Amino acid sequence: MNKKKEKDPGEEPYLKVLRPLVETYFAFLRKEEPHIKTLGLTPAQFDVIATLGDTEGMSTCQLSDETLVTKGTLTGVLDRLEKMGLIERVYTEKDRRQIIIRLTKEGVKCFERVFPDQIYFLKPYFENALGKAEMETLRGLLLKLKESFEKG
Amino acid sequence: MNKKKEKDPGEEPYLKVLRPLVETYFAFLRKEEPHIKTLGLTPAQFDVIATLGDTEGMSTCQLSDETLVTKGTLTGVLDRLEKMGLIERVYTEKDRRQIIIRLTKEGVKCFERVFPDQIYFLKPYFENALGKAEMETLRGLLLKLKESFEKG
DNA sequence: TATTGTTATACTCTATAACTATA
DNA sequence: TATAGTTATAGAGTATAACAATA
Numbered sequence: 001m002n003k004k005k006e007k008d009p010g011e012e013p014y015l016k017v018l019r020p021l022v023e024t025y026f027a028f029l030r031k032e033e034p035h036i037k038t039l040g041l042t043p044a045q046f047d048v049i050a051t052l053g054d055t056e057g058m059s060t061c062q063l064s065d066e067t068l069v070t071k072g073t074l075t076g077v078l079d080r081l082e083k084m085g086l087i088e089r090v091y092t093e094k095d096r097r098q099i100i101i102r103l104t105k106e107g108v109k110c111f112e113r114v115f116p117d118q119i120y121f122l123k124p125y126f127e128n129a130l131g132k133a134e135m136e137t138l139r140g141l142l143l144k145l146k147e148s149f150e151k152g
Numbered sequence: 153m154n155k156k157k158e159k160d161p162g163e164e165p166y167l168k169v170l171r172p173l174v175e176t177y178f179a180f181l182r183k184e185e186p187h188i189k190t191l192g193l194t195p196a197q198f199d200v201i202a203t204l205g206d207t208e209g210m211s212t213c214q215l216s217d218e219t220l221v222t223k224g225t226l227t228g229v230l231d232r233l234e235k236m237g238l239i240e241r242v243y244t245e246k247d248r249r250q251i252i253i254r255l256t257k258e259g260v261k262c263f264e265r266v267f268p269d270q271i272y273f274l275k276p277y278f279e280n281a282l283g284k285a286e287m288e289t290l291r292g293l294l295l296k297l298k299e300s301f302e303k304g
Numbered sequence: 305t306a307t308t309g310t311t312a313t314a315c316t317c318t319a320t321a322a323c324t325a326t327a
Numbered sequence: 328t329a330t331a332g333t334t335a336t337a338g339a340g341t342a343t344a345a346c347a348a349t350a
Contacts, residue, residue, distance in 0.1 A: 012271055012275065013284055013287055013288075014274070014275055014278035014279060014282075014287060015271065016287060016288070016291045017278060017282070017287045017290050017291050017294070018180075018274065018278065020290075020291050020294035020295050020298060021176065021177060021180065021294060022177070022180075023294075023298055024173065024294045024295075024297050024298040024301070025173060025174070025177040026220070027297075027298045027301035027302050028170075028173065028174075028301055029220065030220070030301070031301055031304075033220070037342090042315095042316065042317080042341085043317090044316080044317065044318095045316095059331075059332090060331070060332060060333095061330085061331065061332080068178070068181070068182070068185070069317085069318090070318075070319065070320090071331085071332070071333090072318085072319070072320075072321085072332090072333080072334080072335095073316095073317060073318055073319075074332090075332070075333055075334080076316080076317075076318095077316085077317080080316080095326080095327075095330095095331085096325080096326060096327085096331095097324095097325065097326045097327070097330065097331040097332070098326095098330095098331060098332085099331080099332070119164055119167065122166070122170065123164065123166055124304065125297070125300045125301050125304050126166035126169060126170065126297065126300070127166060128300050128304070129296045129297045129299065129300035130166075130169070130293065130296060130297060132165055134293055134296075135165050135166060135168060135169045136165075136168070137289065137293065138169050138172075138290070138293040138294070138297075139168045139169050139172050141282065141286055141289065141290040141293075142169070142172035142173060142175075142176045142290070143172050143176075144281045144282060144286075145176050145179075145277070145278065145281045145282060145290075146172060146175055146176040146179045147281065148277045148278070148280050148281035149176070149179035149180055149182070149183055149277050150179050152183070152276065152277050152280070189319095194318085194338095194339065194340080195340090196339080196340060196341095197339095211308080211309090212308070212309060212310095213307085213308065213309080221340085221341090222341075222342065222343090223308085223309070223310090224309090224310080224311085224312095224341085224342075224343075224344090225339095225340060225341055225342080226309090227309070227310055227311080228339080228340075228341095229339085229340075232339080247307095247308085247349080247350075248308095248348080248349060248350085249307065249308040249309070249348065249349045249350070250307095250308060250309085250349095251308080251309070305350100306349100306350080307348100307349080307350075308347100308348085308349080308350095309346100309347095309348090309349105310345105310346080310347080310348105311344100311345085311346070311347100312343100312344090312345080312346095313342100313343085313344090313345105314341100314342095314343095315340105315341080315342090316339100316340080316341070316342105317338105317339080317340070317341085318337100318338080318339070318340090319336100319337095319338090319339105320335100320336090320337095321334100321335090321336090322333105322334085322335080322336105323332105323333080323334070323335095324331100324332085324333080324334095325330100325331085325332090325333105326329105326330085326331080326332105327328100327329080327330070327331095
């Protein structure tokens with residue numbers, strides 16, 4: 001989605017950041033995607049598992065907000081994950097319209113397998129590119145930018 | 153795809169970069185996506201248009217490499233874009249297996265409308281977050297990281 | 305034989321809107 | 328009325344493998 005060309009950024013200095021941001025993410029994705037696929041998950045499914053990981057679960061609405069998956073679509077995605085035994089729907093008493101989605105034991109295992117795996121896999125790309133101080137700087141700048149998008 | 157939780161990055165300093173990278177890109181995407189939709193393009197279609205923009209066109213194979221869209225899928229995406237009149241298939245003499253995909257006049261107009269539009273739309277998020285020197289730094293670090301992914 | 309692009313299949317995601325059951 | 332989640336529909340993207348034409 002939207003890898004801009006390296007054309008002359010002209011008078012807009014911020015384009016000098018936008019394109020590298022998008023292109024770096026895409027370069028990352030090219031490594032990441034085949035790796036996710038070996039887990040037998042689609043990107044949307046992976047998104048849900050990653051969002052639920054390290055939480056006590058959340059409602060469908062909340063899950064829809066936190067991922068980029070709309071409510072109607074989510075039902076289908078959850079159906080498949082439920083069939084795979086990775087998530088469960090928990091019915092609550094206090095509001096009987098609401099359903100809490102959370103990882104099953106199997107789902108937690110999946111989540112916990114993914115990340116150490118990924119850590120090992122991705123590490124060299126970062127460490128070959130950047131020193132420790134640079135990582136710290138990069139982190140700080142990215143977080144500032146992220147915040148700006150989120151509050152704007 | 154893959155928004156990691158803000159859990160303790162532990163002993164792996166590079167995770168302090170990976171998560172902000174992914175999350176910043178997602179924050180950007182949340183702004184970008186609705187904006188693309190107003191153009192009547194899907195993300196995959198937008199990807200193709202953006203990749204073809206400012207080029208003389210390229211073969212289907214090449215286009216498949218530059219986007220994240222596989223060869224078989226691309227046929228369908230191109231069919232739809234051709235029907236919309238945004239791209240055309242040009243048959244070449246030198247290798248009659250190959251077809252060059254390029255933007256039509258209409259496609260170029262679309263491409264040229266998108267970007268100034270986007271520039272105007274996205275600008276404040278960057279400028280409110282970062283000074284000019286910070287942008288320069290961020291750009292440099294991102295490009296180093298990108299290169300590492302691409303050559304690794 | 306290898307490569308380019310298309311076709312075929314089967315599944316997943318997507319948006320949207322209407323629907324139900326609760327509140 | 329409003330909200331939470333499901334269902335229904337139609338379209339689009341996805342991977343994969345087999346295929347025809349060309350090299």
